[in-house]
Amino acid sequence: MDQMSIFFAVGGLLILALILASIAHRYHAYVEERRQHVLRILKRVDEIEGLAKRTVGLPVPVEMERILRRDMLARLQAAKGVHARYPGIDGMISTAQQALEQAAPRAASAAMSEQKIERFSRLMAELEWLVKENRLLVEIDEEEKENLLGMLVMRHSETLYRYHTGEAKRLLKSNQLHQALWHSEQIKSILQNRGLANEQFEAWYREADHLHGQVAKRLSGD
Structure with a gap:
């Protein structure tokens, strides 16, 4: 083999090596990008699961929990679509399906403490925002969205109504009138601010107003 042939052979090998190195680099970049994509999905799954776990022991409508569980399942299935052999993905999907x-x-x-009521109210506000702002991956049509928001508002209002009226009655009975007045005013304000017009809300408001009147009458000394 003459020198020119050797030169071309070596040059060809160098070019081939560069091509293979470029392919390997692009492949590793693709693998890393795919891994990062899955990790971002799983991070969001963890966040949604955190919300679902916070519903435990609180009177959150089951429809909302199911939406959260459906969302987690949809995200895990999306992760599998990105990387079918991602370690543990099938087990995660199976666990999410079972939880749903x-x-x-x-x-x-x-029977809820003040601290529990505060936790409940913070969670319900987050859930309402999540639904209103379409922050879920799972598809919710407008009718389902409206129904879900209605359930959240009703359950939130009902729970606060039960808590504040219960506290007002308890405090009224023990003659702690100023504290009782505060609770009766709170529930009236909450119901007014919700601005819903249905029979249940009207019944709650009438009872809250009647209770408020009882406390005010006792305070005035009549």
Whole structure:
């Protein structure tokens, strides 16, 4: 083999090596980009799961919990679509599906502490924002969205109504009139600010107004 042939052979090998190196670099970049994409999805799944866990022990409508569970499942399935062999993804999907199937209704509760009421109110505000601002991956049509928001408002209002009227009655009975007045005013204000016009709201408001009148009458000494 003459020198020219050797030169071209070596040059060809160098070019081939560069091409292979470029392909390997692009492949590794693709693998890393895919991994980062999945990690971003899983981070959001963890955030949604955090919200779902916060509903435990609180009277959040089961429909909202199911939406959260559906959203987590949809995100995990999307992650599998990006990387079908991502370690543990099938187990995560199976666990999410099981949690969705096990979601059960919770009733509103009158026996809630002030701290629990505050936690509940913060969570409900976050959930309302999540639905209103379309921050979920799972598709919700306008009718379902409206119904879900209505459920959240009703359950939030019902829980606060039960808490504040219960406290007002308890304090009235023990002659702690100023504290009782505060609770009766709170629930009246909450119901007014919600601005819903239905029979249940009107009944709650009438009772709250009647309770407020009882406390005010006792305070005036009549």
